[in-house]
Each structure stands twice: as structure tokens, then as C-alpha cells.
Amino acid sequence: MEIQHIRNVAIIAHVDHGKTTLVDQLLYQSGMFRSAELDKLAGGQHNLVMDSDPLERERGITILSKNCAVNYTTPDGEEYKINIVDTPGHADFGGEVERVMKMADGVILIVDSFEGPMPQTRFVLGKALENGLNPIVVINKADRPDARCDDVADEVFELLIQLGADDETLDFPIVYASAKEGWARTDLDSGNDNMKPVFDAIIENVPAPACDEKTPLQMLVTTLDYSEYVGKIAVGRVFAGRIEKAQKVTVIDKQGKHTLQKIVDLYEFEGLGKRPVDWIECGDICAVAGLEPVDIGNTIACPDKPSPLPIISVDEPTMTMTFRVNDGPLAGRDGKYVTGRQIWARLQKELQTNVALRAEPGATGEQFKVSGRGLMHLGILLENMRREGYEVCVGKPEVIFKEFDGVRQEPLEILSIDCPMECQSSVMSLLGDRRAEMQDLTAKSGTDNFVHIEFLIPSRGLFGLHARLLNATQGRAVVHHRFERYGPMRGSIPQRQAGVMIATDPGQVTPYSLDNLFDRGFFFVSPGDTVYEGQVVGEHCKDKDIPVNPVRQKALTNVRAAGKDDSAKVKPARKMSLEATLEYIQDDELVEITPNFVRMRKVYLKEADRRRADRKKQTEK
Numbered sequence: 363m364e365i366q367h368i369r370n371v372a373i374i375a376h377v378d379h380g381k382t383t384l385v386d387q388l389l390y391q392s393g394m395f396r397s398a399e400l401d402k403l404a405g406g407q408h409n410l411v412m413d414s415d416p417l418e419r420e421r422g423i424t425i426l427s428k429n430c431a432v433n434y435t436t437p438d439g440e441e442y443k444i445n446i447v448d449t450p451g452h453a454d455f456g457g458e459v460e461r462v463m464k465m466a467d468g469v470i471l472i473v474d475s476f477e478g479p480m481p482q483t484r485f486v487l488g489k490a491l492e493n494g495l496n497p498i499v500v501i502n503k504a505d506r507p508d509a510r511c512d513d514v515a516d517e518v519f520e521l522l523i524q525l526g527a528d529d530e531t532l533d534f535p536i537v538y539a540s541a542k543e544g545w546a547r548t549d550l551d552s553g554n555d556n557m558k559p560v561f562d563a564i565i566e567n568v569p570a571p572a573c574d575e576k577t578p579l580q581m582l583v584t585t586l587d588y589s590e591y592v593g594k595i596a597v598g599r600v601f602a603g604r605i606e607k608a609q610k611v612t613v614i615d616k617q618g619k620h621t622l623q624k625i626v627d628l629y630e631f632e633g634l635g636k637r638p639v640d641w642i643e644c645g646d647i648c649a650v651a652g653l654e655p656v657d658i659g660n661t662i663a664c665p666d667k668p669s670p671l672p673i674i675s676v677d678e679p680t681m682t683m684t685f686r687v688n689d690g691p692l693a694g695r696d697g698k699y700v701t702g703r704q705i706w707a708r709l710q711k712e713l714q715t716n717v718a719l720r721a722e723p724g725a726t727g728e729q730f731k732v733s734g735r736g737l738m739h740l741g742i743l744l745e746n747m748r749r750e751g752y753e754v755c756v757g758k759p760e761v762i763f764k765e766f767d768g769v770r771q772e773p774l775e776i777l778s779i780d781c782p783m784e785c786q787s788s789v790m791s792l793l794g795d796r797r798a799e800m801q802d803l804t805a806k807s808g809t810d811n812f813v814h815i816e817f818l819i820p821s822r823g824l825f826g827l828h829a830r831l832l833n834a835t836q837g838r839a840v841v842h843h844r845f846e847r848y849g850p851m852r853g854s855i856p857q858r859q860a861g862v863m864i865a866t867d868p869g870q871v872t873p874y875s876l877d878n879l880f881d882r883g884f885f886f887v888s889p890g891d892t893v894y895e896g897q898v899v900g901e902h903c904k905d906k907d908i909p910v911n912p913v914r915q916k917a918l919t920n921v922r923a924a925g926k927d928d929s930a931k932v933k934p935a936r937k938m939s940l941e942a943t944l945e946y947i948q949d950d951e952l953v954e955i956t957p958n959f960v961r962m963r964k965v966y967l968k969e970a971d972r973r974r975a976d977r978k979k980q981t982e983k
Contacts, residue, residue: 365645366570367440370465370599371498372447374490375472376480376842380502384472384541384560385430385448389633391544391557392432429465429585429597429647431631434561442565445631445647449486459486461584461658461674461717463493465599465647468568470560471497471518475509475538478517481778481844488525496531497522498563504538504550511538511550535563571645578664579603579611581650582671586658586715592627592651596662599647601671603664606641612668613653614661622665626652658717676717679733680773680821680845683740683944684757685709687728688954690963691868691894696956697753702728705754708747719743733762735845737824741941748940748955755952757965759944761821764848771848773821776801779831780840783811788834790815796823797852818846822855826945858948861907863900864964865893869913876932879910886962887912888935896967898951901936909969950975 373381429447436442447466449459463469469490473479479487490497499518501511515536522532537559539546546559580602587595605611607628613621629636629649642648650662661670687693687702694700699708709721709730720733734740737759747754764771777798781789783805790800798819806812824843831839863882873889885900893899899912938946940960943953947962950972954961966972 365573365575365643367442368445368571368643368645369442369564369568370445370447370467370571370645370647371564371568372449372462372466372469372490372495373472374449374459374469374486374497375502376474376477376482376486377450379472379474379477379480379483380541381472382448384470384500384502384539385446387541387544387557388432388444388446388560389430392434392561429462429631430634431647432633434565436562436565443646444561444564459489460676463489463495464582464674465584466493466495467571468564469495469497470500470564472500472502473514473518475501475503475511475514476506477780478510478514479521481776481842484521484525485844487521491522491525491527491531496567497534498537498560498567499534500537500539500546500560502539502541504547505540505543535567537563573600573602573644575604575644577602578667578669579605579609579662580664580669580671581605581648581662582674583656583658583660583662584674586656587649589651594651594654594656595629596650596653596656596660597647598650598662600642600644602644604641604643605648605650605662607639610665611653612663612665613656614663614668614670615655615657616659616673618670620668621655623653623656625650657714674717677735677845678762679718679720679735680762681736681740681759682731682733682762683759684724685730685732686724686726686755686757686952688753688755688956689728690755690896690954690961690967692892692954692956693753696958698751700753702730705747705752706730708750708752712743716743736821737941737944741944744955745940748957748960751957753954753956755954755963756944757952758947758949759825763851766848770851772851774818774846774849775821775824775843776846777817777819777824777841777843779815779817780806780812781815781835782838783813785835785838786813786815789831789839792827792830792834793817793819793823796820796827796855798823818849819843820852820855821845826858828945829942858946859905861902861905862898862951862962863902863908863910863912864969865895865897865899865912866909866969867911867913868892868894871899871912872915873932874916875910875912875914878914879912880931880933882908882910884936885912885933886936886938889932894963894967896964898962898964 373385375381429445431443431445434442434444447462449462471487501514504511537546537548538550545555546557547554548559581598581600583596583598585597587597589595607625609625611623611625613623628639630639630642631647636649659674663669688700713719713721718735722731724731761773779789796819798817800817802816804814806814828841831841871887871889871891871893876885883901883903887893887899893912902908943960943962947953950965952963952965954963964972966975
């Protein structure tokens with residue numbers, strides 16, 4: 363296809379504003395799939411076909427960026443190929459957004475018709491402007507009864523001004539849409555019932571790729587795929603020249619090392635899949651098989667005149683966590699991969715595709731220091747490892763401090779909270795204790811008694827905050843945050859207020875023992891669960907840790923009253939997600955993660971060892 367008939371566009375938005383739903387509608391209405399085929403690809407449950415990862419479907423979010431291609435014919439009979447890249451909306455997966463921006467010539471910015479621009483909207487739009495990409499604004503969910511489309515359009519305009527957009531960018535086209543219902547309109551009263559206005563906006567406002575086929579080959583690798591049959595598959599965009607099957611190429615890595623290789627297979631994207639081709643023209647997105655070694659950020663170049671493209675720049679991690687081999691009493695019972703060598707190999711594999719992640723050896727041979735963008739970024743990695751059969755223990759997450767001009771600085775984040783007005787004082791009191799600084803306070807237009815508050819808060823202050831905010835607002839708060847910048851240290855932040863109950867004996871939890879401990883606090887275990895010495899089995903109602911015996915059996919006698927055990931009181935166990943446990947633990951605790959269990963435990967399992975460690979810590983102070 364000719365270059366002028368190719369369009370490369372990325373879909374960007376805040377989380378849950380409808381990016382993936384819109385892409386699904388574009389795929390369906392392009393005529394490349396029947397509804398039944400899309401339904402089958404999506405798992406038969408009307409899920410989103412672009413959210414192919416099991417975790418994405420469970421959580422309803424996009425974690426990995428993906429690309430597809432649709433063919434669109436204009437009313438004049440001209441055929442266009444539109445390469446669409448679906449990107450994550452959560453701040454922790456910003457690395458996925460940054461690396462795929464290089465593949466696009468324009469972006470579709472999707473904004474909720476009620477919520478308007480949110481913290482992640484600013485982040486992804488800023489990245490688009492840095493790459494010189496002008497937005498097409500789609501105000502989605504325009505069929506909501508509380509939609510405020512005109513106000514949202516003005517808010518997007520103001521956001522672009524704050525980001526330093528030029529006059530051309532400020533003259534952005536607006537499309538009103540309901541991706542769920544499958545319609546888009548340039549005028550809300552037009553009555554159009556299909557997505558044609560979105561296709562037309564892409565054709566008219568996204569420029570064709572600017573490149574020259576006669577120049578030497580340059581292709582930037584932005585994504586890695588894998589096939590059991592051909593190995594690594596490098597996905598990227600051809601910026602110059604033309605790439606052909608069986609062609610000899612030079613792969614230039616990030617250190618500038620040149621490797622002469624040969625392309626085995628070449629694919630172009632068609633719909634959701636790929637089809638083999640003999641060549642790919644300049645400006646198109648393609649997949650290349652047969653190259654080894656190859657990595658994200660590498661340049662595939664002409665062997666006669668190899669020239670590298672600029673390396674993809676990705677923001678540095680802001681949070682770190684220690685991974686270590688599971689050395690608990692139940693280690694090896696649940697997982698297949700339990701050794702330090704296996705865990706390190708898995709981390710090295712993750713580094714090949716997760717550009718925002720960092721991993722390095724820890725203090726001992728069985729510890730590894732892993733750094734990422736945030737708690738969800740690292741939590742998703744751990745969840746994937748757990749499902750793959752790995753066992754690992756992880757310590758409390760810590761923010762990464764830096765020094766600028768001799769001053770120690772910490773990462774600061776913009777925290778956005780929408781809450782009922784009657785909860786405003788509780789929220790501000792809670793945030794004040796965590797060294798947060800209020801940036802903005804506005805009443806939400808179109809709502810009754812809801813306020814929008816923005817704070818600048820240290821990343822340290824976010825640990826354990828989400829659950830406390832939900833308690834303070836009776837579950838009605840909507841919370842988002844994104845990294846803003848580094849700033850001077852802001853002093854101490856309150857830690858977990860309550861102590862924990864620590865098991866003193868191994869075995870199975872009994873109702874009798876939990877009944878005796880009823881007044882001591884909440885439990886993380888239920889009758890019948892297997893526990894071990896040093897495991898955290900509950901939260902104490904006071905601010906100190908206490909040892910308990912959750913496996914005590916009732917002593918039997920010859921005389922026993924009928925129905926005596928019916929009065930046993932056992933509180934329902936408090937079940938915590940993996941990420942919630944990571945927020946909950948303290949410095950002297952670990953989270954033990956196995957394929958079937960997530961447990962909390964002390965670093966030192968025996969009470970004598972914990973006392974010895976405490977005395978050593980006091981002596982060092």
C-alpha cells in the first residue's frame with residue numbers, strides 16, 4: 363500500500379475511559395470480523411478482544427500495549443490501512459506508553475464525558491506532545507445522563523495550554539462517542555449510529571508517515587513477541603527504506619554494537635493477527651522473525667550503511683522491592699520454580715519486554731533488588747510469576763531516593779480524589795498526616811455534593827492510604843495518582859498503627875483457638891488453614907505485636923454437653939489481595955507468594971531471633 367494511504371495512530375487515555383472498548387468497535391465496524399468471531403476471540407463472554415491477557419480481563423484494565431490494523435474505504439473509494447496501538451491507562455504502566463509513541467504519527471485522546479481530564483490524561487497527553495503528536499479528542503460515554511461534554515472539551519483545551527501546546531495543536535478536532543453503544547458523532551444531535559466519524563477524523567487529521575523509501579533501511583524495535591516455532595519476534599516501525607524477507611540486516615543495540623543477521627520471516631499486521639509478506643514499505647508497522655540477539659530499542663539497519671535511530675527514553679523507576687527465595691517451612695510444597703537461579707532467570711526474561719523495570723543482585727545470592735514505576739507495576743509482575751508456578755518472598759516496598767546538589771530528595775505524586783463533600787474534612791485530615799500539600803479544590807459540576815481535591819504527596823504517603831480513604835468515605839471516594847517530580851524530603855510519615863498476631867506453633871487453625879482470640883483483633887486465616895511459626899495470622903487491636911497459638915485443640919473430657927461447640931465465635935477472615943499485603947507489611951515482615959497462597963510472615967520466624975534482631979537494631983541507634 364502507498365505511504366500516503368497509511369495511518370499510524372495510538373489510543374491514549376486515563377484508566378477506564380474506554381480506550382479498549384473503542385478499539386474493539388473500530389475492529390468490528392471495519393468489516394474485518396463478524397460479531398461472532400470477535401466474541402470468540404474475546405473468550406465468548408463479550409469481553410474486550412484487545413485485552414487478551416488473563417489479568418487484564420480479571421481487572422478490567424489494559425496492562426500491555428498491543429497493535430492491530432484495520433482497512434477502511436472512504437466514500438470516494440480510497441482504501442486506507444490504519445495501524446492502531448492500544449496503550450495502558452494506569453500510571454504504573456507508563457513505560458508501555460512511552461515506547462509505543464514512536465510508532466505513531468498521531469493520537470486519539472479519549473476523555474470520559476463526566477470525569478473529564480484526569481491525572482493520567484495529563485501524563486499520556488504530555489508524552490504525545492513530547493513526540494510531536496497532535497491529538498484527536500474523543501469525548502466518550504456521551505450517552506451518560508450526567509455527561510457534560512462542553513465543559514470537558516474546555517477542560518481539555520485548558521490542559522493543552524498548561525502543557526505548552528502550540529496553536530495548531532489547540533485547534534483539535536472533537537468527536538463525541540459512545541464506544542459501548544458503537545456510535546460516534548461530530549454533532550451530538552446528528553443521530554449517526556456508527557463509528558465512521560472516528561475513521562474520518564483519523565484519515566483527515568493524522569498525517570501519513572514522513573519517510574523516504576530510497577534511503578538506507580532503519581527500523582526501530584518497540585515490542586518483542588515470542589513464538590515457540592520461530593523464537594523472538596521483533597515488532598516495530600520502518601522509518602526509512604524498505605525491509606524484505608531473507609534480507610541481510612545489521613542489528614544495532616543500545617550500546618552501539620553491530621550484529622550482522624538475516625531475516626527469516628516477515629509479517630504485516632492484519633486485523634488482530636499477522637500474515638507473512640515478502641516486503642514492508644517505509645512508514646508501516648511490521649513484525650520480524652529470525653533475529654537473535656534483538657531487544658527493545660534496537661535498530662534494524664541496512665548492512666551497507668548502518669545508522670542507529672534515537673534510543674527510546676523511558677522515565678526511571680521510583681519504587682524498589684527485595685525479592686528473595688522462599689525459605690519458610692512450607693517452601694517447595696506449592697510451586698515448581700523455587701531456587702534463586704530460576705527466579706533470576708525469570709526476572710531477566712521480564713527485563714527483555716518490560717522497559718520500565720530494573721533488576722540487580724541483592725545483598726546475598728538469594729536476594730534480588732527489583733525496581734519499577736509503582737506498586738501495581740511490581741504487583742502485576744509478582745502475580746504473573748505466581749501463576750507461572752514460582753515461589754518467592756518479597757519485602758516492604760521502598761521509594762527510591764536521589765540526591766540533587768547535596769539535598770536528599772524523594773518522589774512526589776499528584777493524588778486526585780473525588781469524594782462527597784461531607785467526607786472532605788476526614789480526607790484532608792488523613793492526607794495532612796501524610797505530608798500532603800493541597801493543590802486544588804473544586805466542586806464537581808453536574809454532581810450533587812461531590813468535590814475534586816488534588817494533593818502533592820510523597821510516594822511514601824501512599825502506602826496503606828487507599829484502604830483508609832475508602833473507610834473514611836464509606837467506600838465512595840475515587841482515587842488516582844501519578845508521579846510528578848522529585849522534591850525535598852518531607853519528614854516522617856505515620857506507619858501502620860496496629861500490631862499483628864504471630865503464630866507460635868505450626869499446624870491447622872482450629873475454631874476453638876480463634877474463639878479464644880476473638881477479642882484480640884481480626885484474622886487473616888480461617889479454620890482449617892495450615893500455618894507455621896512466625897506467620898502473621900491476624901491484626902492486633904493494639905499497637906504492639908503479640909504471639910498467639912491459632913492451632914490449639916480443645917481438651918476433651920469424659921463428660922461433654924451436647925451443642926457446646928455451637929456457641930464458638932469465629933470472625934470471618936479478612937482476605938487481602940497481593941498488592942494490599944505489600945502495602946500492609948512493615949520492615950520486619952515479608953509476603954510469601956506461591957501459586958495458591960499469599961501469606962504474611964516475619965523475616966525472623968522464631969521469637970528469640972526477632973528479639974535478638976530488635977536488640978541489635980536498638981544498639982545501632
